[in-house]
Amino acid sequence: xxxxxxxxxxxxxxxxxxxxxxxxxxxxxxxxxxxxxxxxxxxxxxxxxxxxxxxxxxxxxxxxxxxxxxxxxxxxxxxxxxxxxxxxxxxxxxxxxxxxxxxxxxxxxxxxxxxxxxxxxxxxxxxxxxxxxxxxxxxxxxxxxxxxxxxxxxxxxxxxxxxxxxxxxxxxxxxxxxxxxxxxxxxxxxxxxxxxxxxxxxxxxxxxxxxxxxxxxxxxxxxxxxxxxxxxxxxxxxxxxxxxxxxxxxxxxxxxxxxxxxxxxxxxxxxxxxxxxxxxxxxxxxxxxxxxxxxxxxxxxxxxxxxxxxxxxxxxxxxxxxxxxxxxxxxxxxxxxxxxxxxxxxxxxxxxxxxxxxxxxxxxxxxxxxxxxxxxxxxxxxxxxxxxxxxxxxxxxxxxxxxxxxxxxxxxxxxxxxxxxxxxxxxxxxxxxxxxxxxxxxxxxxxxxxxxxxxxxxxxxxxxxxxxxxxxxxxxxxxxxxxxxxxxxxxxxxxxxxxxxxxxxxxxxxxxxxxxxxxxxxxxxxxxxxxxxxxxxxxxxxxxxxxxxxxxxxxxxxxxxxxxxxxxxxxxxxxxxxxxxxxxxxxxxxxxxxxxxxxxxxxxxxxxxxxxxxxxxxxxxxxxxxxxxxxxxxxxxxxxxxxxxxxxxxxxxxxxxxxxxxxxxxxxxx
Amino acid sequence: xxxxxxxxxxxxxxxxxxxxxxxxxxxxxxxxxxxxxxxxxxxxxxxxxxxxxxxxxxxxxxxxxxxxxxxxxxxxxxxxxxxxxxxxxxxxxxxxxxxxxxxxxxxxxxxxxxxxxxxxxxxxx
Numbered sequence: 001x002x003x004x005x006x007x008x009x010x011x012x013x014x015x016x017x018x019x020x021x022x023x024x025x026x027x028x029x030x031x032x033x034x035x036x037x038x039x040x041x042x043x044x045x046x047x048x049x050x051x052x053x054x055x056x057x058x059x060x061x062x063x064x065x066x067x068x069x070x071x072x073x074x075x076x077x078x079x080x081x082x083x084x085x086x087x088x089x090x091x092x093x094x095x096x097x098x099x100x101x102x103x104x105x106x107x108x109x110x111x112x113x114x115x116x117x118x119x120x121x122x123x124x125x126x127x128x129x130x131x132x133x134x135x136x137x138x139x140x141x142x143x144x145x146x147x148x149x150x151x152x153x154x155x156x157x158x159x160x161x162x163x164x165x166x167x168x169x170x171x172x173x174x175x176x177x178x179x180x181x182x183x184x185x186x187x188x189x190x191x192x193x194x195x196x197x198x199x200x201x202x203x204x205x206x207x208x209x210x211x212x213x214x215x216x217x218x219x220x221x222x223x224x225x226x227x228x229x230x231x232x233x234x235x236x237x238x239x240x241x242x243x244x245x246x247x248x249x250x251x252x253x254x255x256x257x258x259x260x261x262x263x264x265x266x267x268x269x270x271x272x273x274x275x276x277x278x279x280x281x282x283x284x285x286x287x288x289x290x291x292x293x294x295x296x297x298x299x300x301x302x303x304x305x306x307x308x309x310x311x312x313x314x315x316x317x318x319x320x321x322x323x324x325x326x327x328x329x330x331x332x333x334x335x336x337x338x339x340x341x342x343x344x345x346x347x348x349x350x351x352x353x354x355x356x357x358x359x360x361x362x363x364x365x366x367x368x369x370x371x372x373x374x375x376x377x378x379x380x381x382x383x384x385x386x387x388x389x390x391x392x393x394x395x396x397x398x399x400x401x402x403x404x405x406x407x408x409x410x411x412x413x414x415x416x417x418x419x420x421x422x423x424x425x426x427x428x429x430x431x432x433x434x435x436x437x438x439x440x441x442x443x444x445x446x447x448x449x450x451x452x453x454x455x456x457x458x459x460x461x462x463x464x465x466x467x468x469x470x471x472x473x474x475x476x477x478x479x480x481x482x483x484x485x486x487x488x489x490x491x492x493x494x495x496x497x498x499x500x501x502x503x504x505x506x507x508x509x510x511x512x513x514x515x516x517x518x519x520x521x522x523x524x525x526x527x528x529x530x531x532x533x534x535x536x537x538x539x540x541x542x543x544x545x546x547x548x549x550x551x552x553x554x555x556x557x558x559x560x561x562x563x564x565x566x567x568x569x570x571x572x573x574x575x576x577x578x579x580x581x582x583x584x585x586x587x588x589x590x591x592x593x594x595x596x597x598x599x600x601x602x603x604x605x606x607x608x609x610x611x612x613x614x615x616x617x618x619x620x621x622x623x624x625x626x627x628x629x630x631x632x633x634x635x636x637x638x639x640x641x642x643x644x645x646x647x648x649x650x651x652x653x654x655x656x657x658x659x660x661x662x663x664x665x666x667x668x669x670x
Numbered sequence: 671x672x673x674x675x676x677x678x679x680x681x682x683x684x685x686x687x688x689x690x691x692x693x694x695x696x697x698x699x700x701x702x703x704x705x706x707x708x709x710x711x712x713x714x715x716x717x718x719x720x721x722x723x724x725x726x727x728x729x730x731x732x733x734x735x736x737x738x739x740x741x742x743x744x745x746x747x748x749x750x751x752x753x754x755x756x757x758x759x760x761x762x763x764x765x766x767x768x769x770x771x772x773x774x775x776x777x778x779x780x781x782x783x784x785x786x787x788x789x790x791x792x793x794x795x
Binding site: 101102130132133137213238239240241243246247251255258262316317318319320321322323324326328332342344511522 | 680683684685686687691693695697698699700701702703704713714715717733768784787
């Protein structure tokens, strides 16, 4: 019987070293000389102010490699499922990747994980910019925040010197002012930061963590977790370097990897347009949702708010650290009501939730909204979905001006949309209800409001109408953290029949209208995405985004040259499956089972109302069949959707099977 | 005929790959602090790489602003000297000697080799 140590304060601690009992241990990191290539763990107990540094555990490194792998394994160890995510018991985890700070393409990402205040289950999000490289130059790779600070603080990581500093004078300030003030008082203009704005401070359930001024770890309310811990910001300055084990080989591999990205099919368009290039394709397909999925936008409408409408305001292209794709932009508005507004960004996932889904086709308002959500620190997906539901409630008379404090929630009224950003962040009036997210707000309102919210596992869905895209809708259903389109949506489904024939030999491959074969595509894509998340390489440089980009082959070669290991591509794929299955098991311990893999709401329960895909709908039986095919591929039980003991043991997670069994979540006889 | 590195700031995307290529060339490791080229970003319209000149241990007195086109720029930001008044070059006081030497003779600047946008070009003087 595995040993679980129950601590006095109700926390429980599962010793990490149990993993080694399940399968053979290879060389320790120290024996392999790996320690000099891998950053340290920084542990911050915000309740006591105690800060400690540890070398990363051998087992963790060998079996989870880095990034999301570390976070998920540590979450399993240190977070008790079912606790209040806004309580001091929650643990906030942040991990760079093992290639962070090097010249490996787009190796700039940082994964953030904790129990999500929005869903109540494990949540995770990802941010680029330059935080992870700076963290690695300072000598760290993993951060673990426990407890709650009695007063608002920020963490200052200045190479070896790590200290908590008061943030009382910053509490209430937007991200913009916070970043500038902290850089000034630390006399470090080059410091790079992760901060929360008023949304995180006010525990808006979908508050995000903002990287410097304009990048975000958007989903799952990680900003609210920071806010609940009184942690305003984390600033880092790293004047050290990252060493690699085999420098010449590493450089050669990195150069080839950058070339692969630049010569990929995706590069020419994506390096100019970024994610906002996706809008027009969606409209042509007939999936660009308007009015909370009540109708679809025409190509002409969507062009106003996609790249075609945005580009006139772009002043230059912009990259995250170490990325040659440079898919983002600097922008400036010079006329109209928002003249003088300037900033960085404009991703698809921002514009769509401020414009088309809300029937707003005035793109300068989206740029203004972008600056507001970055400054207040709020996830645009949940914001947009909360408003979309609320505007439909208003349209259908479920709520009136009496409920909204006098606001008329009219589709397309961008002044109202922008006004609500501040109201939600400050939890003012009707904003206080929407700050709870669409699902909780619907429950409070009652009167059938829940019928107009589309979600899975408590996370709202994409801005596009995915009911006609059968692989993607399956990926939204099975994603471990809830409906997230950045998980496993097969890229092929968004190509035209001619493009699919050209790329894959047959228009049938990835045909969005079909369920057949989609379980396989979604499973494989999920592994691709997980590999990106393990190495914390931006997914848009990898085969997750498009065939022929960086995959496990290139990443494992660079990894081996960097940290002096000899892993194979198959090893990496097993690590990916291990993390994926571990996360699923963790969610199962919170009660997530097969019933939670069906997306609820109008997107899946009704047919498409208009456009080229009018009448299309999700067939519940065919969806169930595809879901069960997925379970077979993943090794999850056909009836419950919980990973089987056989699968868990194969991945060295026998102790997880023991936990599930003890908690009655595993069917013992399978 | 000598060569120099021509910088076109309008093409700079702030990726920092030049910093990594340079530090690797200098010390075989990756880190902006060991790079002789630093990307400055005023978070407005200006992003450009500055190639560090010879180390100086005193601040100069010529702190004027420069107007280029419509933009008023703080001269200190653009100045190549590794001056102690510039926070980004502070740590160079401890590692004096990091300055651009075109990656050797004949010149083969790695920043130019790696720049993904052509913002850095090797040209005849």
